[in-house]
Amino acid sequence: MRLLIIEDNQDLCSELADFLEFQGDTIDAAADGITGLHLAVVNEYDAIILDLTLPGMDGLELCRRLRQDAGNWVPVLMLTARDTLNDRLSGFECGADDYLVKPFSLKELRYRLSALTRRTAGLHQQTVLTVGDLVLAPETREVRRGGKPVELTAIEFQILELLMRQSPRVVSRQHLEYSIWGDSPPDGEALRVHIHHLRHAIDKSFSAPLLHTVRGVGYQLKLSDAIPP
Numbered sequence: 001m002r003l004l005i006i007e008d009n010q011d012l013c014s015e016l017a018d019f020l021e022f023q024g025d026t027i028d029a030a031a032d033g034i035t036g037l038h039l040a041v042v043n044e045y046d047a048i049i050l051d052l053t054l055p056g057m058d059g060l061e062l063c064r065r066l067r068q069d070a071g072n073w074v075p076v077l078m079l080t081a082r083d084t085l086n087d088r089l090s091g092f093e094c095g096a097d098d099y100l101v102k103p104f105s106l107k108e109l110r111y112r113l114s115a116l117t118r119r120t121a122g123l124h125q126q127t128v129l130t131v132g133d134l135v136l137a138p139e140t141r142e143v144r145r146g147g148k149p150v151e152l153t154a155i156e157f158q159i160l161e162l163l164m165r166q167s168p169r170v171v172s173r174q175h176l177e178y179s180i181w182g183d184s185p186p187d188g189e190a191l192r193v194h195i196h197h198l199r200h201a202i203d204k205s206f207s208a209p210l211l212h213t214v215r216g217v218g219y220q221l222k223l224s225d226a227i228p229p
Helices: 010-024 032-042 061-067 085-093 105-118 154-166 173-181 188-203
Strands: 004-007 024-028 047-051 076-080 098-101 130-131 135-137 141-145 171-172 211-214 220-221
Touching: 004 010, 004 032, 004 130, 004 141, 010 024, 010 105, 024 032, 032 061, 047 061, 047 105, 047 188, 061 076, 061 085, 076 085, 076 105, 085 098, 105 173, 130 154, 135 154, 135 188, 154 171, 154 173, 154 188, 171 173, 173 188, 173 220, 188 211
Parallel strands: 004 024, 004 047, 047 076, 076 098
Antiparallel strands: 130 135, 135 141, 171 220, 211 220
């Protein structure tokens, strides 16, 4: 993997780089947000390891600009010493795909990076998926509704693809969480936040919602008048 580490703690950055290079990864690094954003925009990476607290521009603002201004949806794993729910949710709100709270295991970090990059490495089936006027092309990672492009993060794309493949069946929260994070889901709020963003992206501008919550069970993608089997 080609990875970008944006971390101002030199000791931690060196430790991460040494460990990941030993795993066979290629590493670029930046010690401040401005340099990190520049590298993220001009180069292609399989994933970015992003510290929350950075000089010049913090990780939240960097992630927001990367997503909204640059239209770059490379997977972002955010590192934070702020172990509160609101801080973690803020990371997801700005477009982060996953997070780790310091201190963390290097092996777990590598596992999460591998899981993120597998989702965006063209391992999806190539059949174009459709539900109503919503179209997802796994091979090109394009999503459109009503002919209009829809921008999603890596995890939002994976959730949508899974729901579309199962449509109109209900997919349980547990199945979604395991498909996304394996045996190490961040917490119960992470999936809810991603679902909230996904619903906003695919349903906000349309009169007929496609993404439905089945209370106590999970989520379902279907036309409002569709009857599940």
